[in-house]
Amino acid sequence: MKNGKPVVLVVEDSPMIRMGAVDLVLSAGYEALEAGDADEAIRILQSRADIDLVFTDVQMPGTMDGIKLSHYIRDRWPPVKLIVASGAAIIEESMLPGGSRFFSKPYDELTITEAMAQLLSHQHPHFPIS
Amino acid sequence: MLQTPPVHLEAASTLAVVVSSIEPLLFLSDDLKVIAASASFCRAFEIDPASVPGMRLSDLGAGEWAMPKLESLLSATASGSANIEAYEIDLKRPGKKTRQLVLNARTLDDGDLEHIRLLLAIADVTDARAEARLKDDLIRDKAILLQEVQHRVANSLQIIASVLMQSARRVQSDEARGHLHNAHHRVMSIAALQQQLSRSLGGTVELRAYFTQLSRSLGASMIADPERLSIKVAVDDSVVDADVSVSLGLIVTELVINALKHAFPDKGIGKIAIDYRSSGGDWTLSVADNGIGMPAGNDAPKAGLGTGIVEALVKNLDGKIELSDAGPGTVVTISHRDTTDLENDLSSAV
Numbered sequence: 257m258k259n260g261k262p263v264v265l266v267v268e269d270s271p272m273i274r275m276g277a278v279d280l281v282l283s284a285g286y287e288a289l290e291a292g293d294a295d296e297a298i299r300i301l302q303s304r305a306d307i308d309l310v311f312t313d314v315q316m317p318g319t320m321d322g323i324k325l326s327h328y329i330r331d332r333w334p335p336v337k338l339i340v341a342s343g344a345a346i347i348e349e350s351m352l353p354g355g356s357r358f359f360s361k362p363y364d365e366l367t368i369t370e371a372m373a374q375l376l377s378h379q380h381p382h383f384p385i386s
Numbered sequence: 387m388l389q390t391p392p393v394h395l396e397a398a399s400t401l402a403v404v405v406s407s408i409e410p411l412l413f414l415s416d417d418l419k420v421i422a423a424s425a426s427f428c429r430a431f432e433i434d435p436a437s438v439p440g441m442r443l444s445d446l447g448a449g450e451w452a453m454p455k456l457e458s459l460l461s462a463t464a465s466g467s468a469n470i471e472a473y474e475i476d477l478k479r480p481g482k483k484t485r486q487l488v489l490n491a492r493t494l495d496d497g498d499l500e501h502i503r504l505l506l507a508i509a510d511v512t513d514a515r516a517e518a519r520l521k522d523d524l525i526r527d528k529a530i531l532l533q534e535v536q537h538r539v540a541n542s543l544q545i546i547a548s549v550l551m552q553s554a555r556r557v558q559s560d561e562a563r564g565h566l567h568n569a570h571h572r573v574m575s576i577a578a579l580q581q582q583l584s585r586s587l588g589g590t591v592e593l594r595a596y597f598t599q600l601s602r603s604l605g606a607s608m609i610a611d612p613e614r615l616s617i618k619v620a621v622d623d624s625v626v627d628a629d630v631s632v633s634l635g636l637i638v639t640e641l642v643i644n645a646l647k648h649a650f651p652d653k654g655i656g657k658i659a660i661d662y663r664s665s666g667g668d669w670t671l672s673v674a675d676n677g678i679g680m681p682a683g684n685d686a687p688k689a690g691l692g693t694g695i696v697e698a699l700v701k702n703l704d705g706k707i708e709l710s711d712a713g714p715g716t717v718v719t720i721s722h723r724d725t726t727d728l729e730n731d732l733s734s735a736v
Contacts, residue, residue: 270545280548344533360581
């Protein structure tokens with residue numbers, strides 16, 4: 257949270273889609289941060305402790321795709337909520353860390369903002385912290 | 387030097403059958419000496435036919451048939467303790483490519499229990515296997531390529547949808563915003579089809595799943611209170627070609643947008659029902675609402691882009707539109723009667 261607003265990190269390699277996603281996050285009343293790939297996302301996550309939710313693409317250049325990134329984040333920053341979107345139809349929520357949400361591209365913006373609101377409304381993590 | 391004559395003489399007909407076998411075949415004694423080899427065997431494995439009779443299997447050619455595993459299996463077959471059925475083995479010859487062989491062996495059952503002899507059939511499956519592998523590779527490549535294309539299409543549609551929504555959030559005029567939202571719905575309608583297609587085989591679309599996804603997507607972006615307004619889908623098991631489904635999907639999109647925008651101006655509870663059924667080449671699509679009904683005469687609204695899209699698509703599908711009072715509400719019915727047979731009759735008469 258930053259000044260009482262949830263902070264959402266958008267990870268997406270396509271600049272046009274990233275722009276749209278950032279705009280979507282801002283219009284939903286959240287703070288938006290952006291990264292072009294998983295490595296940049298991890299650098300941002302390491303540099304600040306106020307990120308509440310990561311909204312990531314799957315297929316991206318770099319060392320990790322969005323699925324690996326989501327598992328890495330769940331492992332390293334367990335409280336961070338996750339939403340994953342991809343143009344590939346073969347991905348299922350079961351491939352992602354528990355509690356994260358998956359949407360096919362093109363996603364409906366209202367569906368995404370509702371999922372964000374729902375994930376961010378959880379006061380406590382829905383998974384055990386080991 | 388004189389060779390010891392074979393103790394047992396085979397019937398000439400047996401030998402002739404072996405030699406003329408189309409499938410490569412070896413006729414062996416129980417001590418694994420070659421009694422006869424088919425001409426096809428000698429040709430396929432480059433063995434001089436004259437050298438064959440009486441030779442040990444392990445001495446054939448340059449000794450490439452001396453395979454301990456094969457010998458052990460053949461001996462076991464001769465003694466009746468094993469069977470060689472579709473046994474796969476690699477034939478390695480110096481300076482030549484390894485051949486993949488499938489072997490079948492059995493004892494010759496001619497009632498002569500004194501002299502056990504073996505028939506060994508050798509099928510060279512190297513080329514067939516290579517072809518099968520190539521085919522598998524091609525199928526896999528095609529699947530990967532298709533996935534890649536679908537992924538790109540999804541991303542492109544996402545870019546278009548994102549740009550439209552960003553514009554919609556920025557424009558000041560309600561009318562312009564409405565148009566941008568409608569454009570967004572049309573893109574999402576095509577996207578829903580794309581998602582159905584990516585899950586289907588052979589470019590056909592299951593209409594029930596498609597219309598259900600379509601109505602969910604339209605509802606998610608247009609219905610603020612799902613308790614108040616709902617969209618119901620009733621579709622039979624129809625499966626249609628991709629290009630027909632894209633038209634049907636866009637028609638449904640326009641009619642649902644129209645009903646959501648105009649049929650329920652007050653805050654009452656409203657329902658929209660999408661219905662599709664087909665029989666043979668005939669089909670009927672209807673979108674009904676239980677709203678305020680369509681104003682007629684001078685009060686009728688000016689036809690917009692949506693109406694134009696529906697009319698053009700219905701014409702293209704060779705259908706007709708009917709607008710009727712659902713009391714309460716409006717039902718738009720689009721029907722198509724299959725006249726293919728009739729047309730064929732006419733064209734053959736010309």
